[in-house]
Amino acid sequence: MQETIKAVHLDHQGTLSDTSSFSLAAAQKVQAFHQSFPDYQETPLADLKNLAACLGVKRIHVKDESYRFGLNAFKGLGGSFCIASYIAKKLGVDISELSYEKITSPAIKEKLGPLTFVTATDGNHGRGIAWTANRLGQKAVIYMPKGSAEERLHNIRKLGAEASITDLNYDDTVRFAAKQAEANGWVFVQDTAWDGYTEIPGWIMQGYMTMAYEAYQQLQHEPLTHIFLQAGVGAMSGALTGFFSSVYGDDKRPIITIVEPNKADCIYRTAAANDGTLHVVKGDMDSIMAGLCCGEPCTIGWDILKDHADHFVSVPDWVAAKGMRVLGNPMGDDPRVISGESGAVTTGFVAELLQNPSLRELREQLQITEQSDILCFSTEGDTDKENYRRIVWDGLFPSF
Numbered sequence: 001m002q003e004t005i006k007a008v009h010l011d012h013q014g015t016l017s018d019t020s021s022f023s024l025a026a027a028q029k030v031q032a033f034h035q036s037f038p039d040y041q042e043t044p045l046a047d048l049k050n051l052a053a054c055l056g057v058k059r060i061h062v063k064d065e066s067y068r069f070g071l072n073a074f075k076g077l078g079g080s081f082c083i084a085s086y087i088a089k090k091l092g093v094d095i096s097e098l099s100y101e102k103i104t105s106p107a108i109k110e111k112l113g114p115l116t117f118v119t120a121t122d123g124n125h126g127r128g129i130a131w132t133a134n135r136l137g138q139k140a141v142i143y144m145p146k147g148s149a150e151e152r153l154h155n156i157r158k159l160g161a162e163a164s165i166t167d168l169n170y171d172d173t174v175r176f177a178a179k180q181a182e183a184n185g186w187v188f189v190q191d192t193a194w195d196g197y198t199e200i201p202g203w204i205m206q207g208y209m210t211m212a213y214e215a216y217q218q219l220q221h222e223p224l225t226h227i228f229l230q231a232g233v234g235a236m237s238g239a240l241t242g243f244f245s246s247v248y249g250d251d252k253r254p255i256i257t258i259v260e261p262n263k264a265d266c267i268y269r270t271a272a273a274n275d276g277t278l279h280v281v282k283g284d285m286d287s288i289m290a291g292l293c294c295g296e297p298c299t300i301g302w303d304i305l306k307d308h309a310d311h312f313v314s315v316p317d318w319v320a321a322k323g324m325r326v327l328g329n330p331m332g333d334d335p336r337v338i339s340g341e342s343g344a345v346t347t348g349f350v351a352e353l354l355q356n357p358s359l360r361e362l363r364e365q366l367q368i369t370e371q372s373d374i375l376c377f378s379t380e381g382d383t384d385k386e387n388y389r390r391i392v393w394d395g396l397f398p399s400f
């Protein structure tokens with residue numbers, strides 16, 4: 001397959017899909033739950049002033065999720081909020097009544113009895129589920145697709161979960177985990193939705209809002225012009241697109257661009273076809289962006305993206321590698337952001353877009369000017385340290 005930067009734009013007309021699950025009030029409720037964790041801390045928002053000046057735009061901010069809950073990625077936000085919402089429903093109470101302290105109390109544990117949470121993951125989501133189950137004194141079973149990094153497997157096992165690498169690709173691992181849940185009476189907590197499976201992924205998506213709401217507060221509600229979000233199944237980008245559309249209003253919101261690897265660009269393909277059906281990528285998706293190697297879009301994520309996101313971009317692996325180097329080697333006194341493959345791709349794309357003369361037309365389509373005020377999310381740190389060093393030290397995946 002020819003690796004290249006591809007982009008498509010979607011126009012929005014008529015009635016737009018409902019974003020009320022991602023409103024400011026909903027985000028405040030989610031953040032209040034996360035704030036009850038003893039290890040909750042707002043993650044830093046890096047203001048890359050020198051990078052912005054060098055690339056010829058007004059501002060570039062990068063939200064650094066490597067600091068999230070000591071898990072080196074944003075994903076624990078979704079896992080913890082969905083498990084808490086599941087427990088709240090089981091107990092017949094509102095999530096606002098369930099703080100970390102309550103949820104981990106012996107009284108609640110006794111009421112719930114033993115639970116096993118099961119999921120498929122390419123690393124970060126499973127680590128978040130294992131971490132939450134561990135805090136609750138419950139069990140987690142985690143399945144990973146073939147080719148998953150040993151380091152990511154060990155990080156999940158260290159949290160007491162039963163974790164294994166299967167012989168299947170990501171989407172087949174999801175189906176396998178669902179079957180295991182059904183056969184064993186376990187609670188299936190997957191970070192993607194399909195027809196008939198929406199409640200749990202809906203809670204997971206709401207959980208992701210904490211990072212968007214923090215960024216919104218850190219920016220003091222300053223109106224941005226552009227937001228770049230990476231997508232695997234599109235649940236995270238769907239949630240954040242819903243949040244920003246809801247808080248800024250669709251007529252005033254920043255231009256939202258979704259970025260995916262060429263090798264797993266199911267959202268891009270769905271947007272490009274724009275025929276009312278979901279388009280999938282099959283087979284082994286061997287991109288270095290392991291967290292984004294998902295071939296089947298999340299139905300409820302796409303529902304938001306199709307009406308509230310503007311551009312859909314598919315990029316080669318070297319774009320992520322470039323982002324890792326740009327963020328790891330700050331200019332002047334800009335803060336350093338240690339960003340893994342899936343975390344760095346949006347910044348890598350922004351840097352390439354602003355530097356590469358052959359992308360002038362795309363730059364114009366995206367309406368990037370020297371007044372642009374850009375926000376990217378570095379959704380993970382060096383979750384595969386060996387690969388991080390191979391790319392950043394040894395210069396693998398150069399952009400020429």
Ligand SMILES: Cc1ncc(COP(=O)(O)O)c(C=O)c1O
Pocket residue numbers: 073074075122124125191230231232233234235236237291292294342343379380
């Ligand atoms: C680091 C990282 N960034 C982004 C994503 C994309 O999230 P989604 O699959 O909801 O699109 C993932 C998914 O696992 C991830 O691990």
